[in-house]
Amino acid sequence: MVQSSVLGFPRIGGNRELKKATESYWSGKITQEELIKVGKDIRAANWKLQKANGIDLIASNDFSFYDQVLDLSLLFNVIPSQYNKYNLNNLDKLFAMGRGLQKDSIDVTALEMVKWFDSNYHYVRPTFNPSTEFKLPENDADIKPLAEYLEAKALGVETQPVLLGPISFLTLGKPEKEYLDSLDLLSLLPKLIPVYKSLIEKLQKAGAKNIQIDEPVLVLDLDKKTQDAFKTAYDSLNLASLPLKSTIATYFGTVVPNLDAIKTLPVSGFHFDFTRAPEQLDTILSWLSASKYALSVGIVDGRNVWKNNFAKSLKVIEASVAKLGADRVTVATSSSLLHTPVDLEAETKLSEEIKSFFAFATQKLKEVKVLATAASDKNSVESELKANEEYVTKRQTSKLINNTAVQERVAGITDSMGRRNHPFPERYAVQKDFYKLPLFPTTTIGSFPQTKEIRINRNKFQKGKISAEEYETFINSEIEKVIRFQEEIDLDVLVHGEPERNDMTAYFGEQINGYAFTLNGWVQSYGSRYVRPPVIIGDLSRPKPMSVKESVYAQSITTKHVKGMLTGPITMLRWSFPRDDVDQKTQAFQLALVLRDEVKDLENAGINIIQVDEPALREGLPLRSGAERDAYYKWAAESFRVSTSCVEDKTQIHSHFCYSDLDPNHIKALDADVVSIEFSKKDDPNYIREFKTYPNHVGLGLFDIHSPRVPSKEEFITKMGKILETQEYEKFWVNPDCGLKTRGWEETKVSLTNMVEAAKFYREKY
Ligand code: GLN
Numbered sequence: 091m092v093q094s095s096v097l098g099f100p101r102i103g104g105n106r107e108l109k110k111a112t113e114s115y116w117s118g119k120i121t122q123e124e125l126i127k128v129g130k131d132i133r134a135a136n137w138k139l140q141k142a143n144g145i146d147l148i149a150s151n152d153f154s155f156y157d158q159v160l161d162l163s164l165l166f167n168v169i170p171s172q173y174n175k176y177n178l179n180n181l182d183k184l185f186a187m188g189r190g191l192q193k194d195s196i197d198v199t200a201l202e203m204v205k206w207f208d209s210n211y212h213y214v215r216p217t218f219n220p221s222t223e224f225k226l227p228e229n230d231a232d233i234k235p236l237a238e239y240l241e242a243k244a245l246g247v248e249t250q251p252v253l254l255g256p257i258s259f260l261t262l263g264k265p266e267k268e269y270l271d272s273l274d275l276l277s278l279l280p281k282l283i284p285v286y287k288s289l290i291e292k293l294q295k296a297g298a299k300n301i302q303i304d305e306p307v308l309v310l311d312l313d314k315k316t317q318d319a320f321k322t323a324y325d326s327l328n329l330a331s332l333p334l335k336s337t338i339a340t341y342f343g344t345v346v347p348n349l350d351a352i353k354t355l356p357v358s359g360f361h362f363d364f365t366r367a368p369e370q371l372d373t374i375l376s377w378l379s380a381s382k383y384a385l386s387v388g389i390v391d392g393r394n395v396w397k398n399n400f401a402k403s404l405k406v407i408e409a410s411v412a413k414l415g416a417d418r419v420t421v422a423t424s425s426s427l428l429h430t431p432v433d434l435e436a437e438t439k440l441s442e443e444i445k446s447f448f449a450f451a452t453q454k455l456k457e458v459k460v461l462a463t464a465a466s467d468k469n470s471v472e473s474e475l476k477a478n479e480e481y482v483t484k485r486q487t488s489k490l491i492n493n494t495a496v497q498e499r500v501a502g503i504t505d506s507m508g509r510r511n512h513p514f515p516e517r518y519a520v521q522k523d524f525y526k527l528p529l530f531p532t533t534t535i536g537s538f539p540q541t542k543e544i545r546i547n548r549n550k551f552q553k554g555k556i557s558a559e560e561y562e563t564f565i566n567s568e569i570e571k572v573i574r575f576q577e578e579i580d581l582d583v584l585v586h587g588e589p590e591r592n593d594m595t596a597y598f599g600e601q602i603n604g605y606a607f608t609l610n611g612w613v614q615s616y617g618s619r620y621v622r623p624p625v626i627i628g629d630l631s632r633p634k635p636m637s638v639k640e641s642v643y644a645q646s647i648t649t650k651h652v653k654g655m656l657t658g659p660i661t662m663l664r665w666s667f668p669r670d671d672v673d674q675k676t677q678a679f680q681l682a683l684v685l686r687d688e689v690k691d692l693e694n695a696g697i698n699i700i701q702v703d704e705p706a707l708r709e710g711l712p713l714r715s716g717a718e719r720d721a722y723y724k725w726a727a728e729s730f731r732v733s734t735s736c737v738e739d740k741t742q743i744h745s746h747f748c749y750s751d752l753d754p755n756h757i758k759a760l761d762a763d764v765v766s767i768e769f770s771k772k773d774d775p776n777y778i779r780e781f782k783t784y785p786n787h788v789g790l791g792l793f794d795i796h797s798p799r800v801p802s803k804e805e806f807i808t809k810m811g812k813i814l815e816t817q818e819y820e821k822f823w824v825n826p827d828c829g830l831k832t833r834g835w836e837e838t839k840v841s842l843t844n845m846v847e848a849a850k851f852y853r854e855k856y
């Protein structure tokens with residue numbers, strides 16, 4: 091019989107219970123026992139739901155109060171010494187490592203947070219040193235995977251504990267600062283493996299019959315040494331000697347280039363993602379059919395909100411069964427469902443038609459079960475298969491999805507649409523004359539503090555408690571406040587402050603045809619921060635201007651230049667749930683055309699400087715080097731240029747990037763006149779030098795907007811001095827790292843004032 095498996099379920103609760111409880115605990119409103127109880131209830135509900143849906147392999151240890159990788163660091167005693175100083179209990183230590191702790195006499199910063207592959211989830215990076223002493227807690231009750239396995243068992247649910255595997259745990263981590271160049275992480279393997287072994291033995295003794303070990307790094311480019319480490323690690327772990335089934339799981343990409351690394355490992359089977367990398371099927375089946383390994387077919391997408399296409403999935407499943415036999419095949423989610431919203435039933439405002447296209451985590455459980463059943467006995471799920479067939483046709487032909495005018499316009503994009511009238515030096519000559527900006531022009535990235543008052547008014551407007559006119563008056567008064575402040579401290583290029591925007595993607599998405607919105611479609615981004623991505627459901631078009639009104643108002647009340655502010659095509663795409671029926675490039679170009687019209691409208695309305703933000707440019711980069719990545723470099727840059735190249739030479743296009751190490755060449759390809767880049771935490775002269783050859787103008791962010799800390803004028807002077815040592819001074823803009831949305835007004839005022847003073851200091855000198 092073909093079995094069904096779910097690699098993990100969202101742990102935030104159907105109503106974001108975990109967020110509420112965690113934040114209440116942090117602010118001292120509930121006790122630790124109360125928080126623990128909320129976690130326990132969520133786990134119980136998740137397990138029971140999966141059992142009720144007939145899932146055979148239900149994950150445990152997929153829950154976390156902060157991050158599953160951080161859980162493992164804590165479990166294995168990978169705890170940098172500063173966190174051990176204060177006698178914190180386990181959970182408080184977890185939070186201190188995840189988000190830092192400043193309380194009474196305690197002051198520790200958080201560990202580094204990094205993106206989980208190409209998803210919008212962030213994990214806390216394990217940090218190792220040569221004498222890291224891996225060990226399990228003495229008390230079994232503190233061994234999380236064991237405790238949770240037993241907890242489920244007590245509820246009558248047999249689960250499959252999930253652990254991040256040893257090679258991924260080490261290679262996703264980094265050495266502590268002093269050992270950055272000297273510590274080879276894989277050299278820690280011999281010390282680490284015995285701890286895995288004793289953990290898995292404990293799980294087996296407690297009754298576990300199955301265990302899943304995630305090795306997601308297998309979808310990355312791995313050097314020979316890392317590839318070889320798999321054999322060493324798993325041979326020495328020797329799971330085949332234990333009476334339990336072990337599955338190594340990968341997801342988010344193809345494993346084929348690393349196949350040799352895992353081909354002969356002593357485990358029972360493998361899980362692969364055939365939603366992201368269907369092309370690996372043939373290679374994998376021909377390898378497996380000559381072996382005894384079992385295959386878990388990842389076919390229900392753990393990363394999106396779309397209903398599965400059963401007929402298409404069944405082809406993959408049936409091919410697997412034909413080669414391996416039903417007993418060796420499991421039907422599974424492609425990855426953990428962590429990256430999908432919890433339950434579609436909570437969406438009371440979506441139209442029935444759109445709703446009929448979606449499956450959230452709860453609905454995906456049924457899909458896994460139906461597919462597993464269909465693999466052995468199609469008749470028993472005949473009505474489900476038929477309904478699914480109807481869905482596929484309905485979606486393909488839906489008016490909500492298809493817009494021929496948009497498709498034709500994308501097909502008609504020409505090279506010249508992605509090219510400005512003249513190259514930068516000629517444009518700059520015109521701009522220099524027109525703007526007459528001083529040396530070291532000062533500006534900000536766009537948003538100003540989003541105060542409680544702004545949130546209250548937005549809320550009132552959304553609930554219909556104030557009229558559109560009243561809301562507009564309020565927004566204009568906020569814009570005016572921001573403009574007057576910028577004039578007062580003498581910034582050179584002003585912004586309107588973005589008070590009307592709750593989120594830089596959703597704000598535009600709401601005004602674009604072809605987007606859908608959820609009420610409750612939250613997914614965890616990191617810790618207690620969840621996001622609610624809008625969904626691209628069809629061809630995208632703009633019924634009317636989206637940002638012109640606010641920019642024009644701001645420009646009308648000042649003689650200084652005000653930047654128009656837009657979100658770029660790649661960021662719109664990456665921070666939405668994309669379509670799965672059209673490639674990402676096409677969606678990016680549709681967005682590019684929407685933005686192109688907006689850019690033109692801004693220009694026509696007298697907005698001369700327009701910033702198109704692309705903070706997500708880096709995260710769209712395919713995980714592996716090669717053709718796909720090279721192609722991305724090209725189309726991502728082109729989609730930006732199509733958005734922005736419709737303007738006259740005089741119009742100055744800005745762009746902004748953050749959250750990532752960017753390759754200056756990638757930025758160069760966008761051909762923006764001015765770019766601003768997150769920079770303040772980069773303590774790295776090499777990175778400054780990399781931008782030396784950047785041909786256009788550039789602002790390297792001078793202060794960290796994630797922290798309330800206020801840098802003094804002298805600090806700004808020192809920082810600018812360092813940059814000016816290598817950077818051509820005529821090209822250099824002065825700005826913060828990113829938008830000031832999450833900051834308070836107090837610190838914003840002082841920081842920006844000091845920044846402007848420092849720019850003036852250097853103006854005198856040059
Ligand atoms: N213009 C946006 C802001 O200032 C940019 C935000 C971002 O880069 N994440 O908030």
Ligand code: ZN
Nearest residue numbers: 705748828829
């Ligand atoms: Zn930013």
